[in-house]
Amino acid sequence: MPLLRKSKAPRVINVSSGGGQLTGGADGWSPAYCISKTAVNSVTLQLATALPKFAVNSVCPGWVRTDMGGQDASRSVEEGADTIVWLAADASQKITGKFLRDRKEIPW
Secondary structure, three states: OOOHHHOOOEEEEEEOOOHHOOOOOOOOOOHHHHHHHHHHHHHHHHHHHHHHOOOOEOOOOOOOOOOOOOOOOEEEEHHHHHHHHHHHHHHOOOOOOOOOOOOOOOOO
């Protein structure tokens, strides 16, 4: 926190998952993982409210071809990282308390 408070544009970016979305209902896939990502989204909203000078957001990178996602995943590492990098470097500081994928807010 001390270093973030020194920044002119402090940002916190939490990596979440569409599995944490409450909209659309649970599908039974990995309940513990999905519940943890729902919690990440909730903490993001709480921190955004508690830290009004910070941009605090969560991001779903999608199903990415990594060790976790596997080779059959639909997205490249670059596609998965794009919104994270954009939020860290270029997005408006006014974007806060959001859950995003592909640089757009999505419901959770």
